[in-house]
Amino acid sequence: MPGSVRFTNPEQSARTINLRIVISAVIMVLMCGLLLSRLAYLQIVNAEYYTTLSQNNRVKVLPLAPPRGLIFSRDGTIVAENRPSFVLAIDTAVIGDLHETVAALSGLLELTQDDIDSFFAEVKSRGRVDEVALGNNLSETQLARFAAQSHRFPGVRIDARLTRYYPQTDLWAHVLGYVGRINEQELKSIDTAEYRGTSHIGKSGIEYTYETILHGSVGFQKVEINAQGRILRVLERTLPEPGRDLYLTIDAGLQQLAFELLAGNRGAIVALDPLTGGVLAFASNPSFNPNLFVNGISSKDYALLRDSPDRPLFNRALQGQYPPGSTVKPLVALAGLQNGVRTTGEETWCPGWYRLPGEQRRYHDWQRQGHGHVNLIRALAESCDIYFYDLARDLGIDTLSDFMRQFGLNSPTGIDLPGEAGGIFPNSEWKARTRKQPWYPGETLSVGIGQGFTLATPLQLAFATSILARHGVGITPHVVGQIEDPLLHQAVEPEFVEREMVSLDSDQYWTDVTHGMEEVVHGNRGTARKVGQNAGYRFAGKSGTAQLFSLPQDVKLSPEEISERLRDHALFVAFGPLENPQIAVAVIVENGVGGSSTAAPMARAIMDQYLQPSRDVSLTD
Amino acid sequence: MSALLINPTKSILERMHLDGPLLGAIVLVCMFGLVVLYSASGESSDMVSRQAIRFGLGLVAMLVMAQISPDRLLRWIPGMYALGIALLVLVAIIGIGRGSQRWLSFGPVQFQPSEIMKLAVPLMTAWYLRNRILPPGLGTVAAALIIIGLPALLIFEQPDLGTAVLVTAAGIFVLFLSGVRWRLIGIAAGIMLAVLPAVWFLMHDYQRQRVLTMLDPQADPLGAGYHSIQSVIAIGSGATYGKGWLNGTQSHLEFLPERHTDFIFAVYCEEFGFVGVVVLLLAYMLIISRAFAIAMQAQTVFGRLIAGSITMTFFIYIFVNMGMVAGVLPVVGVPLPLISYGGTSAVTLMAGFGILMSVHTHRRFNAAL
Structure with missing residues (x-):
C-alpha cells in the first residue's frame, strides 16, 4: 500500500512502541516494589502484631445443638426429658497439650477417671477441630473453682448443655432405651454436620428407633471469641429446629x-x-x-x-x-x-x-x-x-x-x-x-x-x-x-x-x-x-x-x-x-x-x- | 502448513506455534495455584481436580489461539468486537445474575460476555491503530477512546466495576504503547481528577462502600470492612516464613471469606510468608518478561501493541488483586491470575497468551512474505 507509506513509518512506530514497553516495565517494577513494601510492612515489620491478632481475635462458627424431643406416655406423663447441666467446653484446636490441661483441670475440679476417659475418647473420634465437653453435671462448687482460675485455662469455657434424663428410671428402660455418647462407629454412619453440636445419640429402644425424629436439626451461631475462648458476642444466629416430641401408646x-x-x-x-x-x-x-x-x-x-x-x-x-x-x-x-x-x-x-x-x-x-x-x-x-x-x-x-x-x-x-x-x-x-x-x-x-x-x-x-x-x-x-x-x-x-x-x-x-x-x-x-x-x-x-x-x-x-x-x-x-x-x-x-x-x-x-x-x-x- | 515442509528442523513446540519459555512459566504458576488451592479449599482434592481440568481447557484455548495467524485474526477482530457489544446489550436486557446482570445462559452453559471484552477491546484498539501514524493524533485518540469507552460503560452499568476498570485499562494500555504524547496523558489525568466526583455519584451504594472501606476498614469491621481486616490479619500473621502449607489458622478456621477465589492470596501469604510472596512475584515476572520480550520482537505494529497490552493487563490483574487483598486497593472482584479458583478468567488469560504466541511464532512466516 504505497499510499499509506507516506504517513506511517513502521520503523519509527516500532521504536516508539518499544520505548513505551520499556517505560511500562519500569513502572511495573516500581509497582511491584510498592506491593512488596506493603507486604513487608505487614509480614515483617508488624508480623508480631498480626500474629497476636490472629490468635486472639477469632470469629468462629459454633453449632447450636437442637433440644432433643421429649417423650410422654399415652396419658401425658413425661418419661424422657432434658435437664440443664454444666460442662467444660474445651476448644481442642487451640490447646497445645491437651493431657496437661486436662490433668490440671482434673486436679482442680476432682473429675473422675470416667470423665477423663470419655473426654479423650470423644477427642479421638472427632479429631481436634471442635469443642469437646469435659465432665458432666458440674456442681456449683466446681463451677466456682473453675471461674476463679479460668485465666489459667485459655480455650476452656463453662457451657450449659441439656442432658437426657429419665425421671421414672427403671420403669421405662426397656421401652425407651437410652442415649449415650456418640462413638467412633456411629460417627461414620451419621451426618456429621447435623451432629456437630450433639454429643449424644440414641443407643437402644425408642431413643434408637426414632433417633432422626427426636434429634431435630442443628443451628449455628457466628461468634467472636477471645484468646481465653470466651464468647465476646454473637454476630449471627440460625436457630436449631428442635426434635419432635413423642407420645407413646403405653399407659x-x-x-x-x-x-x-x-x-x-x-x-x-x-x-x-x-x-x-x-x-x-x-x-x-x-x-x-x-x-x-x-x-x-x-x-x-x-x-x-x-x-x-x-x-x-x-x-x-x-x-x-x-x-x-x-x-x-x-x-x-x-x-x-x-x-x-x-x-x-x-x-x-x-x-x-x-x-x-x-x-x-x-x-x-x-x-x-x-x-x-x-x-x-x-x-x-x-x-x-x-x-x-x-x-x-x-x-x-x-x-x-x-x-x-x-x-x-x-x-x-x-x-x-x-x-x-x-x-x-x-x-x-x-x-x-x-x-x-x-x-x-x-x-x-x-x-x-x-x-x-x-x-x-x-x-x-x-x-x-x-x-x-x-x-x-x-x-x-x-x-x-x-x-x-x-x-x-x-x-x-x-x-x-x-x-x-x-x-x-x-x-x-x-x-x-x-x-x-x-x-x-x-x-x-x-x-x-x-x-x-x-x-x-x-x-x-x-x-x-x-x-x-x-x-x-x-x-x-x-x-x-x-x-x-x-x-x-x-x-x-x-x-x-x-x-x-x-x-x-x-x-x-x-x-x-x-x-x-x-x-x-x-x-x-x-x-x-x-x-x-x-x-x-x-x-x- | 507449507512452513512445516520448508523447515524440518523446527521443534514440536514450534510446529504447534507454542513458545517454550512462556508456556513453561505459565505451567509453573498454575502448579503454584493448585498447591495453594488445595489448602485454601479446605483440602478438597475434588476442587483441585476441577481446577486442573479448567487449566487444561485454558491450554486448549491457548493452543487454538496460537494457530490463528495475526493476519487472519485481524480480519476477525471487528466482527468479534461487534458481537461482544451485541451480547453486552443482550445481557442488559435479559441477563441473569445475583444482584447484577452479568451472565448469559445458553441451555446449561452460562458465560459472561464481559469476559470476551477483556480481549476484544485491546484487539479492536490495536486493530484501529495499526495503520495510523504513531504517535497518534488527537482525533485518533478520541476515536480509540470511544472504542474503549462504549463496552466499558455497558459493563460498568451491569454493574461490574472490577471488569469495567480492567477492560478500560486493557484498551488504554494499547493507546499508551502507541505513544500517546505525555502532554495528552497529563491533560487526561487532569480531566479524570475533575470528573471523579461525578463518577462517585454514578456509583452504586455498595461500590462507594468498597472505596470507603478501603480508606478506613475499621469503620465497619463486621460488615464491609470484614474482608479487608481479616485478610490483612492473615497476611501479617504469616510473617517472614509463613505458618506452613495447610497450617494457616486464619483461613482454616473458616472466617476468611472467598478464601479459595478472590482472597486466595491471603491464604498464600499466611502459609508461605514474605519469602513465598517474593517467590510467587518472581514466577509472575518470568511470564511478564518473556511476554514483553515477545512484544518487542514483534514485526508489526499490531503485534507489538497487542502483545504489550495483554502483558500489561496480566500485570494489572496481579497488582489489583494483591493490592486489594493487602488492603491498599478497594475490594473489587478480580481474581489472582492462574491461582484463584474459577474457570472463565483462567481460560481468557490463556487465550490471551495464545495470541502472544501466535504473534511470536508466525513471525518468520510473515517475514518470508
Missing part, C-alpha cells in the same frame, strides 16, 4: 402396675390394644436405671448389671424366647377346625396318656388320671394334653406349622423397637436345615402343646392373642402413637398397616375357640377359674406352663438357686372384654411354676385396671 399407670405385679420375679408383661396395635404396657423385670448410661456408665456399675444372674439388661418382653406351652392350644384348636380334622363337638378319649401307633413310649397328660371324653371346649378349658397330641398328629407338623406361623409366630412382629427376637415355630424343613435331622412323629406331639422346639417372645404371644381377639386381623404392634412438633403443636400419627393375617372358612371357628378360652376363666372346671371370679366383664384366657430342660449356660448359681431356676415358667394370655376386645395381655413369670396360679392373676389385674380404672385393684391369691 403410665398400667406400666407401673405391671412392674408392681412382677416385683420380686423375673418375667415380662406385654399388653396390646387389639384395635390399634398400640402397646399398652411393656414390662421386663428386673430392669435398670437408664440414666446411668447417659454419660457413660462406670465399669463397676456396668459389671454389676452385666453379671447379675437376674440379667436386668435383658429385655425379656422383646428378646426373651420361651416355650409358649399350653398358651398355643387355642391356635392349635383353630388349626384343627380350619383344616377339617376336628369339629367342635367331636370327642377324644383321654385316659391320661397317649401312645403313637407302633411305639412303646407313653406321652402323659398333666393330669395323671386323665380327663375322660373331651370335646374342643373342654380340652381348652381343662387344657387336656391328650386331645392336642392327637390333633397335632392328625394335622401333621407342616400343616400345623404353616397355620401357626400366620399368627406371627416364628417371625418378629415388626414393633418399633430394635433387637426384637423372632422365636421359632418348627417344621420339618426347619429341622432338616438347622439340625440336619429328619422330623420324628413324637416331636409333633410336643409342638402341639407348645413345647419341643417351639419358642416365642411375650410380645409375640400378646400379638397372636390380639389377632385371635380380632378374628384374624392384626396391626403391627407399636409403642409410639403420636409425633408432635413442639413449636407448632401439630401432631402426626405414624401409620401402621391393618391386615387380615388369618382367614378361616367359618367365623364360628373363632367363636368356638374363644368360648373355650372363656371356659378357662369362667367355667366350672376351667384351669384358671379362680381369676375369672368377680370380674365385672367376661374375658378369655389360656394358661401355660413351660417345662425347662436346661439352664442357660452363662449363669453361675448356688445349689438352692439352681433348684429354684429349674422350676417351670408360668404363662398366661388373655383378652377382654369378650364382646368387644380392648386389651390383649401376655404374662410370663420365669420359674413361676403355675400359669393359672402365678401369671393369670397378673393378667387379670392389668385388664381390671385398664377396663375398670375406677375399681380398686388388689392382687388376689
Whole structure:
C-alpha cells in the first residue's frame, strides 16, 4: 500500500512502541516494589502484631445443638426429658497439650477417671477441630473453682448443655432405651454436620428407633471469641429446629402396675390394644436405671448389671424366647377346625396318656388320671394334653406349622423397637436345615402343646392373642402413637398397616375357640377359674406352663438357686372384654411354676385396671 | 502448513506455534495455584481436580489461539468486537445474575460476555491503530477512546466495576504503547481528577462502600470492612516464613471469606510468608518478561501493541488483586491470575497468551512474505 507509506513509518512506530514497553516495565517494577513494601510492612515489620491478632481475635462458627424431643406416655406423663447441666467446653484446636490441661483441670475440679476417659475418647473420634465437653453435671462448687482460675485455662469455657434424663428410671428402660455418647462407629454412619453440636445419640429402644425424629436439626451461631475462648458476642444466629416430641401408646399407670405385679420375679408383661396395635404396657423385670448410661456408665456399675444372674439388661418382653406351652392350644384348636380334622363337638378319649401307633413310649397328660371324653371346649378349658397330641398328629407338623406361623409366630412382629427376637415355630424343613435331622412323629406331639422346639417372645404371644381377639386381623404392634412438633403443636400419627393375617372358612371357628378360652376363666372346671371370679366383664384366657430342660449356660448359681431356676415358667394370655376386645395381655413369670396360679392373676389385674380404672385393684391369691 | 515442509528442523513446540519459555512459566504458576488451592479449599482434592481440568481447557484455548495467524485474526477482530457489544446489550436486557446482570445462559452453559471484552477491546484498539501514524493524533485518540469507552460503560452499568476498570485499562494500555504524547496523558489525568466526583455519584451504594472501606476498614469491621481486616490479619500473621502449607489458622478456621477465589492470596501469604510472596512475584515476572520480550520482537505494529497490552493487563490483574487483598486497593472482584479458583478468567488469560504466541511464532512466516 504505497499510499499509506507516506504517513506511517513502521520503523519509527516500532521504536516508539518499544520505548513505551520499556517505560511500562519500569513502572511495573516500581509497582511491584510498592506491593512488596506493603507486604513487608505487614509480614515483617508488624508480623508480631498480626500474629497476636490472629490468635486472639477469632470469629468462629459454633453449632447450636437442637433440644432433643421429649417423650410422654399415652396419658401425658413425661418419661424422657432434658435437664440443664454444666460442662467444660474445651476448644481442642487451640490447646497445645491437651493431657496437661486436662490433668490440671482434673486436679482442680476432682473429675473422675470416667470423665477423663470419655473426654479423650470423644477427642479421638472427632479429631481436634471442635469443642469437646469435659465432665458432666458440674456442681456449683466446681463451677466456682473453675471461674476463679479460668485465666489459667485459655480455650476452656463453662457451657450449659441439656442432658437426657429419665425421671421414672427403671420403669421405662426397656421401652425407651437410652442415649449415650456418640462413638467412633456411629460417627461414620451419621451426618456429621447435623451432629456437630450433639454429643449424644440414641443407643437402644425408642431413643434408637426414632433417633432422626427426636434429634431435630442443628443451628449455628457466628461468634467472636477471645484468646481465653470466651464468647465476646454473637454476630449471627440460625436457630436449631428442635426434635419432635413423642407420645407413646403405653399407659403410665398400667406400666407401673405391671412392674408392681412382677416385683420380686423375673418375667415380662406385654399388653396390646387389639384395635390399634398400640402397646399398652411393656414390662421386663428386673430392669435398670437408664440414666446411668447417659454419660457413660462406670465399669463397676456396668459389671454389676452385666453379671447379675437376674440379667436386668435383658429385655425379656422383646428378646426373651420361651416355650409358649399350653398358651398355643387355642391356635392349635383353630388349626384343627380350619383344616377339617376336628369339629367342635367331636370327642377324644383321654385316659391320661397317649401312645403313637407302633411305639412303646407313653406321652402323659398333666393330669395323671386323665380327663375322660373331651370335646374342643373342654380340652381348652381343662387344657387336656391328650386331645392336642392327637390333633397335632392328625394335622401333621407342616400343616400345623404353616397355620401357626400366620399368627406371627416364628417371625418378629415388626414393633418399633430394635433387637426384637423372632422365636421359632418348627417344621420339618426347619429341622432338616438347622439340625440336619429328619422330623420324628413324637416331636409333633410336643409342638402341639407348645413345647419341643417351639419358642416365642411375650410380645409375640400378646400379638397372636390380639389377632385371635380380632378374628384374624392384626396391626403391627407399636409403642409410639403420636409425633408432635413442639413449636407448632401439630401432631402426626405414624401409620401402621391393618391386615387380615388369618382367614378361616367359618367365623364360628373363632367363636368356638374363644368360648373355650372363656371356659378357662369362667367355667366350672376351667384351669384358671379362680381369676375369672368377680370380674365385672367376661374375658378369655389360656394358661401355660413351660417345662425347662436346661439352664442357660452363662449363669453361675448356688445349689438352692439352681433348684429354684429349674422350676417351670408360668404363662398366661388373655383378652377382654369378650364382646368387644380392648386389651390383649401376655404374662410370663420365669420359674413361676403355675400359669393359672402365678401369671393369670397378673393378667387379670392389668385388664381390671385398664377396663375398670375406677375399681380398686388388689392382687388376689 | 507449507512452513512445516520448508523447515524440518523446527521443534514440536514450534510446529504447534507454542513458545517454550512462556508456556513453561505459565505451567509453573498454575502448579503454584493448585498447591495453594488445595489448602485454601479446605483440602478438597475434588476442587483441585476441577481446577486442573479448567487449566487444561485454558491450554486448549491457548493452543487454538496460537494457530490463528495475526493476519487472519485481524480480519476477525471487528466482527468479534461487534458481537461482544451485541451480547453486552443482550445481557442488559435479559441477563441473569445475583444482584447484577452479568451472565448469559445458553441451555446449561452460562458465560459472561464481559469476559470476551477483556480481549476484544485491546484487539479492536490495536486493530484501529495499526495503520495510523504513531504517535497518534488527537482525533485518533478520541476515536480509540470511544472504542474503549462504549463496552466499558455497558459493563460498568451491569454493574461490574472490577471488569469495567480492567477492560478500560486493557484498551488504554494499547493507546499508551502507541505513544500517546505525555502532554495528552497529563491533560487526561487532569480531566479524570475533575470528573471523579461525578463518577462517585454514578456509583452504586455498595461500590462507594468498597472505596470507603478501603480508606478506613475499621469503620465497619463486621460488615464491609470484614474482608479487608481479616485478610490483612492473615497476611501479617504469616510473617517472614509463613505458618506452613495447610497450617494457616486464619483461613482454616473458616472466617476468611472467598478464601479459595478472590482472597486466595491471603491464604498464600499466611502459609508461605514474605519469602513465598517474593517467590510467587518472581514466577509472575518470568511470564511478564518473556511476554514483553515477545512484544518487542514483534514485526508489526499490531503485534507489538497487542502483545504489550495483554502483558500489561496480566500485570494489572496481579497488582489489583494483591493490592486489594493487602488492603491498599478497594475490594473489587478480580481474581489472582492462574491461582484463584474459577474457570472463565483462567481460560481468557490463556487465550490471551495464545495470541502472544501466535504473534511470536508466525513471525518468520510473515517475514518470508
